[in-house]
Amino acid sequence: MTNQQNVVVFDLKPRGVRHVLPPSSLPVAKPLSRQDIKMLLMKRFETEKAGAKINAWVDSMRASSPTRIKSTASLPPETDEKSSWIVHHPSALSMFEQIVAASKGKQIVMFLDYDGTLSPIVEDPDQAFMPREMRAALRDVARYFPTAIVTGRCRDKVYSFVKLAGLYYAGSHGMDIKGPSKSCKYKKGNQGVLFQPASEFLPMIDKVYKALVEKTKSIPGAKVENNKFCVSVHFRCVDEKSWAALAEQVRSVLNEYPKLKLTQGRLVLEIRPTIKWDKGRALEFLLEALGYANSNDVLPVYIGDDRTDEDAFKVLRDRGQGFGILVSKVPKETNAFYSLQEPSEVKEFLRRLVDWKKLSQQAP
């Protein structure tokens, strides 16, 4: 666009800054046609839209960073916000008696997330091993109650960490469900793979995984994990200054795949099919597979630490059945009823459940 003294040109960089250049520094410009102007404006609009999207992603990445969560952990326990959160989401350990009392005449079914719930969060996702005592507690729980691991991980990978055959495993955020591989009293018939609602996405996920590995290899610390029906892009070890660059690379790949969506976990971007399936649907599916579809004789207990576990907490709230337990040291908005601070408290809760069950079986 021209005016008498100055020429205004649109900068097509994300922020769309308008520079005003003095006439002397300008080449003689050919007047722009209406069509040219329309195209330039469209381009600028698209670039600004993309820039805004990246900014929103980075804001959300920051918000999911533990240092950014409004932490009251270091404050004294009487701090208003923390104590009011605890009132609304009391410790599942201190409410243990009430929880087991609610199970009277019902079958408790246990659902457990893996990372941050059964294993402590570590920098390298390949090293997220479950402590020996946790495995022992989990093995005992699975002897007394139907038990499922519900995780964003690839099912085979989580099995390689847990190594217990008597459990149900729902990998890839519930998109890959398999029954116990060894005899177990809750096993119904031949329980190989029970459900894979996103199997048609396998080739696409594979391509996206490869594209993301290629696109992010220049960003130090970025790690891409193939979770079979979904992909994780970890930024726990990426310098915050590179988060926008990483988000931009992920966006550039995702743009080619409108049938995939992005969600977020703990310092991780998760790419998955747009199908209506999540950990909550997996919980419902498993209850049905266990014969408790429309039953009042069941008390599902779901323990998890991540945003993706909220789908399962919400299902329990909406059904008015069972309890969600959030693993968190800091107050967070949640649909869970109760809280536990960390995996060691999860282990303690599982231990108490087993002891209570043993005792109640001995009672006359």
Ligand SMILES: O=P(O)(O)OC[C@H]1O[C@H](O[C@H]2O[C@H](CO)[C@@H](O)[C@H](O)[C@H]2O)[C@H](O)[C@@H](O)[C@@H]1O
């Ligand atoms: O549903 P989950 O079992 O909680 O899986 C969610 C993601 O967990 C893993 O990442 C998280 O744990 C890692 C190991 O402690 C940690 O390094 C990472 O920062 C966390 O986000 C897993 O690696 C992801 O693929 C899962 O999507």
